[in-house]
Amino acid sequence: MARLKVAALQLPTMGMSLNRLEYFIKAAAKDGVRLILLGEYVLNHFFKELETLPRSMVKEQSAKHIQTLQEIAKQYGLCIAAPIVRVEGEKYYKSIALIGEQTEFFDQDILMPYEHWNERGFYANERNTRLPVFEFGGFNIALMAGFELHFNQKFDQVMQRQVDLVLLPTCSTFDSHNRWREVIKSRAFMHNCYILRANRIGDYSDGKHKWRFYGDSMIALPSGEVGDMLDDKESLLIATIDTEFVKAERDAWGFFQAAD
Numbered sequence: 197m198a199r200l201k202v203a204a205l206q207l208p209t210m211g212m213s214l215n216r217l218e219y220f221i222k223a224a225a226k227d228g229v230r231l232i233l234l235g236e237y238v239l240n241h242f243f244k245e246l247e248t249l250p251r252s253m254v255k256e257q258s259a260k261h262i263q264t265l266q267e268i269a270k271q272y273g274l275c276i277a278a279p280i281v282r283v284e285g286e287k288y289y290k291s292i293a294l295i296g297e298q299t300e301f302f303d304q305d306i307l308m309p310y311e312h313w314n315e316r317g318f319y320a321n322e323r324n325t326r327l328p329v330f331e332f333g334g335f336n337i338a339l340m341a342g343f344e345l346h347f348n349q350k351f352d353q354v355m356q357r358q359v360d361l362v363l364l365p366t367c368s369t370f371d372s373h374n375r376w377r378e379v380i381k382s383r384a385f386m387h388n389c390y391i392l393r394a395n396r397i398g399d400y401s402d403g404k405h406k407w408r409f410y411g412d413s414m415i416a417l418p419s420g421e422v423g424d425m426l427d428d429k430e431s432l433l434i435a436t437i438d439t440e441f442v443k444a445e446r447d448a449w450g451f452f453q454a455a456d
Contacts, residue, residue: 197440198334202361203229204433206413206426207238208398212257214264220432225272227434230333232276235396235413236342236367240281242400242407243315243367246288255283262293269295275332277339279365287320292339292365294330302328304341306350312405315343327353334439335360342366342395345379354387355455360442361390368395369407377412377422385420388445388452390437392416397428418445 203224210217217238224232237243239261246254258280269276275296282289282301291301305324307316327350328339338359344350345364354362362383368376376393384391393414400407414425415435426433446452 197438197443199436199438200231200333200335201227201229201434201436202231202233202392202415203435204233204235204392204394204413204415204426205238206235206394206397206411206429206431206433208396208409208430209241210238210261211241212260214261216430218264218268221268221272221274221276224432224434225274229434230274231337232274233363233365233392233394234276234278235394236279236365238396239278242398243313243318244400244402244407246281247318251283251286251288254281254288258282262295262299265293265295266299277363277365279341284320288318289321290315290319290341292328292341294328294339296332302339304344306341306344306347308343325349327357327359329353329357329359335437337361337363339363342368342393345383351383351387354389355452358452359387359389360439361392361437364391364393366393366395367409368412369409373410373412377414380414380416381420381422384416384418386451388418388442388449390415390418390442392435394433397430418442 278293280293290304294300303321309316336359395413396409397411411428415423417423
């Protein structure tokens with residue numbers, strides 16, 4: 197059986213400086229953390245701001261931050277999952293960078309289509325229905341963008357591929373606290389897996405709508421309970437996950453066997 201210390205960083209957009217982020221990562225590494233998750237739109241400005249920023253600035257920001265995280269990951273022997281906006285030519289791609297011994301980019305599959313938040317119309321992501329799953333520290337770990345939490349086809353793969361931990365970076369806002377908490381807990385229970393959520397903090401207003409990113413970063417357990425949760429301040433959540441607990445919950449409820 198395996199155990200692993202993981203962390204969720206709860207931060208606002210960092211702009212061009214990662215000093216605060218580096219501070220928290222170093223603290224996590226000192227505490228024995230090996231896997232770190234960042235929220236959406238922490239390394240880059242919020243989506244609505246991207247629509248008005250020069251493309252060259254976004255590209256420079258992303259490249260600089262990825263390089264910095266690569267150096268930090270190498271120095272402390274970490275694996276870091278970091279949502280990032282990639283710029284290729286005139287196109288933007290919404291991705292999650294998985295940074296460790298190597299760096300891989302996984303583009304988000306399902307994007308928000310709403311009039312006030314139309315990521316699907318802004319990004320050039322192509323559909324890729326296969327859920328990114330990797331092995332680390334004895335765990336099967338999936339990367340899932342926040343919006344994708346709502347779609348059963350993603351969690352069908354969580355069950356089929358026996359995922360132990362879902363990394364869920366989000367930028368949840370408005371008055372959605374309770375809905376997100378309940379959905380995350382339900383997904384963790386129904387699929388007997390851990391879900392580590394990193395939600396950003398901060399505010400943005402376009403004159404018509406005000407986005408308040410409220411935090412609530414959390415670790416949901418395979419039993420459907422919340423192991424720990426942050427409030428709405430800049431902070432760090434550290435948790436230890438255990439494959440024995442995953443196995444015990446799966447054996448107790450039998451969802452995996454019943455679905456065969």
